[in-house]
Amino acid sequence: MGKTLVEKIWDAHVVKSQEGFPDILYIDTHLIHEVTSPQAFDGLRKRGIPVFRPNQTVATADHNVPTLNQHLPIQEELSRYQVDMLTKNTKEFGVELYGLGHPYQGIVHVIGPELGITQPGKTMVCGDSHTSTHGAFGAIAFGIGTSQVEQVFATQCLLLQKPKTMKIEVNGELAKGVGAKDIVLYIISKTTAAGGTGYFVEFAGSAIRSLSMEGRMTVCNMSIEMGARGGLIAPDQTTFDYVQGREFAPKGEAWDKAVDYWKTLYSDEDAQFDAVLQFDAADIQPMITYGTNPGMGIGISDAIPATAAQPESEQPSYEKALNYMGFQDNQKLIGHPVDYVFIGSCTNSRIEDLRTVASFVKGKKKADNVEVWIVPGSKQVEAQAKEEGIDKIFEEAGFILREPGCSACLGMNEDKIPAGKYCISTSNRNFEGRQGPNARTMLASPLTAAAAAVAGKIVDVREVV
Ligand SMILES: CC(C)[C@H](C(=O)O)[C@@H](O)C(=O)O
Ligand code: SF4
Incomplete structure (x- = not known):
């Protein structure tokens, strides 16, 4: 029997699988921000252990930062404390920080893709629910809690049950003025905010394929608002064109090798999903x-x-x-x-x-x-x-x-x-x-x-x- 896209990526990252136990899943990229990392760093400090793979960990300051006069000290006390802690912790543990003033600073789910850190076939986590955004590239990307942030810091792995999979197909053409955000708000209005609970959702169909990477990110970003663990879209030429040439994207021969692999990342014809939903793009209004x-x-x-x-x-x-x-x-x-x-x-x-x-x-x-x-x-x-x-x-x-x-x-x-x-x-x-x-x-x-x-x-x- 064929495999779904989620199964292909999952199976390629399983370190150990044993009947009756969760899988040990290897994590390629760990993104962190100021809200959910402080306790995890504290945990390492208490145990006297380092961040196992600092080069696979990237930090940015986004939640607590002001959006006017960023060159001045942060006024709100709690916000300043959170951002200062991130600076201190990343320095101590040797993690790259794109903090305030850095030309790469930004919302964690915006900078990963634009820097080419987000790539097809990867497993990516962050102590943040909207990590699902990165799934737009055909990655398994999901939010984790602070104790799991500590687990990933310490081992670059997580203990996880293999998730159930759902396919949501949107076919047909969108009306003028209707875009990716309307698609996803429409889907959630139909499924309810709990309709995807427990699933990893693969978005497919001609209306999804016709979206730009930005549009695909919008859809995957909100997949968790239907309760799903994450959302993803099989990579295609649109994906490869977006990633190519970005700062941390593979270059030269490594690029060709990567694309050869990425082209294998799709759900096989005979793959079995636990649930399938279908929508018609023509039914979608601005939402x-x-x-x-x-x-x-x-x-x-x-x-x-x-x-x-x-x-x-x-x-x-x-x-x-x-x-x-x-x-x-x-x-x-x-x-x-x-x-x-x-x-x-x-x-x-x-x-x-x-x-x-x-x-x-x-x-x-x-x-x-x-x-x-x-x-x-x-x-x-x-x-x-x-x-x-x-x-x-x-x-x-x-x-x-x-x-x-x-x-x-x-x-x-x-x-x-x-x-x-x-x-x-x-x-x-x-x-x-x-x-x-x-x-x-x-x-x-x-x-x-x-x-x-x-x-x-x-x-x-x-x-x-
Ligand atoms: C602060 C953070 C943990 C939270 C999340 O996980 O999503 C935030 O980003 C949000 O959008 O509510
Ligand atoms: S949803 Fe996105 S932009 Fe909003 S707080 Fe969470 S990470 Fe930041």
Whole structure:
């Protein structure tokens, strides 16, 4: 019987497998950031052991960093402490750090791919749930907890049960104004935020194949928002073209050898998945969320589903979510005013996202009632945007181009959305308080966010592009 892509990569990394026990899986790349690494470093220190493979470990500061005046000392005390600890720990344990001020600094899931660290066939982990992003290259990439971070530091391995696999196929052509973010928000609205629990999801089908690497990263990034362990897409020419020539990509003969191997990384025709879902790209509208988990999404012209239509056991939490958001049953969101627009996060802060926004807003101005924050995913994205004059377009539109970091994706730094305010956000989570206490988040694509910034309210991008 053939193998799935996950099985092929998994089997190539098993150090030891024994009936009745978890597998010992070798980890090629360990990414770390300031939030989930301090206790793991402490653990090593207590045991008097080093980081086993420091050259396969890469650190960056992203969650706690300010996104204005990064050259100045960090104001928030806890944030400063976290970032200082990372500097100290990486120095002590000999791990490369792309910290504040470094030209490679950025959100961990943005810098891995852009530096060519993320490659097909690898196993990659990080103490961060959105590590699934790297699966877009045909890698097994997943988030781990702090105790596992310590395990990987110490051994470059993890003890793991082989995961179940799900295939999600999206076939057909996307309508104008509909992109990768809409695909994934649509999928999660159908599966619910728990529909992928326990699975590694392989995304396939013509609509997925036609996506750029940036788009594929957006989809895999949010695979965990349907509860999945991770998401991945078989590598193809689009993948190889993206990786080639990047800083840490193989070069010369090693490149040819790598591509020969990468071309074997796909699910065999007769591979068995534990579950298969199919969607039609033509059914997907620009999406927006109305609730407090990413599964609570609707097509932009649809109405918010009624509480009574929900399973009885879920009605109280559904009602609570609508109350939190200040929305009602059957309400339509088009025309609803917006206070903040946040374009950023590891879901949508890559150069392609910024280009999409810039080409839409060129020559337009933001509405007076909105504040617009654009936060590039990395120093390299920021530099590229400036090189292309995208920063000028934003400035003329009244948008602020900030410096790289997680920013208002989560209120762990200085960038918070004030209580009660509505924010259209290109990030991946709309949980209560996620962007600041009592802030109201509506997840959408960069294009829908840009259109809202100009109109000052929610609009259907199909009518304006
Ligand atoms: C802080 C970190 C552990 C967390 C995660 O794992 O995802 C964060 O990145 C998030 O998006 O909520
Ligand atoms: S940008 Fe948001 S989702 Fe991504 S790693 Fe940072 S906090 Fe997590």
